Amino acid sequence: MKRNILFALVIIGLSSPATGQKIKGSDTMLPLSQRAAETFMKADPSRTVTVTGGGSGVGIAALIEGTTDLAQSSREIKFDEKKRLREKGEVLREAIVAHDALAIIVHPANPVSELSREQLEGIFTGKIKNWKEVGGDDRKIVPYARETSSGTHEFFKESVLRNKSYLNGIMSMPATGAIMQSVAQTPGAIGYVGLAYLNAEVKALRVSYDGGKSHVAPSIAAAKSGEYPIVRPLYYYYLERSAAKARPFIDYLLSDEGQQLVTGVGFVTAR
Numbered sequence: 001m002k003r004n005i006l007f008a009l010v011i012i013g014l015s016s017p018a019t020g021q022k023i024k025g026s027d028t029m030l031p032l033s034q035r036a037a038e039t040f041m042k043a044d045p046s047r048t049v050t051v052t053g054g055g056s057g058v059g060i061a062a063l064i065e066g067t068t069d070l071a072q073s074s075r076e077i078k079f080d081e082k083k084r085l086r087e088k089g090e091v092l093r094e095a096i097v098a099h100d101a102l103a104i105i106v107h108p109a110n111p112v113s114e115l116s117r118e119q120l121e122g123i124f125t126g127k128i129k130n131w132k133e134v135g136g137d138d139r140k141i142v143p144y145a146r147e148t149s150s151g152t153h154e155f156f157k158e159s160v161l162r163n164k165s166y167l168n169g170i171m172s173m174p175a176t177g178a179i180m181q182s183v184a185q186t187p188g189a190i191g192y193v194g195l196a197y198l199n200a201e202v203k204a205l206r207v208s209y210d211g212g213k214s215h216v217a218p219s220i221a222a223a224k225s226g227e228y229p230i231v232r233p234l235y236y237y238y239l240e241r242s243a244a245k246a247r248p249f250i251d252y253l254l255s256d257e258g259q260q261l262v263t264g265v266g267f268v269t270a271r
Helices: 002-011 030-043 056-065 079-087 117-125 151-159 176-185 220-225 240-254 256-265
Strands: 021-025 049-052 070-073 092-106 114-116 142-146 171-173 189-194 206-208 231-239
Touching (some): 021 240, 030 049, 030 240, 056 079, 056 231, 092 151, 092 176, 092 240, 114 117, 117 142, 142 151, 171 176, 176 189
Parallel strands (some): 021 070, 142 189
Antiparallel strands (some): 092 189, 092 231
16 A cells, blocks of 8 residues: 555646646655645646656756756766756756755664764675674675666765675665665565655664764755764756746745745755
8 A cells, every 4th residue: 555655646647737837856845845736736726737757867868858947856967967957058057956865774773873974885786695694683684776867876886885786686676765675574674765754663773974973864954954974955957948937936936935845755955
């Protein structure tokens, strides 16, 4: 039943009318874009906003192909993506509307409560294979990652793995909801999700980026203060020629009301 609910979250936009504004991309940003779209349309019933996921790379590809008005992305656009837009004669515009703390999650029954960046690197590159190596039970570690089109996949690789390769054969999941579900059901599992997705079915770990001297739990306050180390901007990308259509939604999110919504969803405000 949960699997059906999680899938429906992604396809809500697909069943919406073809007219109006289209937003596509990062699964991390889905809760924010969907909540903002609801309030945005409620304020003006003549507006139609369609929101779909698929990953940051999918959203940016759709922007390049001209099939979306806004690409939501949990990573910065790449050089080759910018190049493709320039070759089409397009001028790109970027807006940062929030920040996200990336939470490391395990099964609630896992006795491990904290890990260093080095230990996380060892786990996700395959050097650490058993929980007993990091103070846990004698149980095989089952790491879950996002698929390669995901901005979260790339950010984790850059920030946590320091650009080292994920282990061969790692379980790559198509959506954040799939990682949540898999970790909640697998005692030896570990994964990573945006802060807004945390719930009681998984346990978020405290993380250290100073060699294990201090560990900090993911939270809005810790991300905003800079104490929590795994934090990233959340972007919307649009084309300059579509600014009149794209900017009202972005401006709403950057307004006082929109930034309150950002906090309510579980992200850190952009200002």
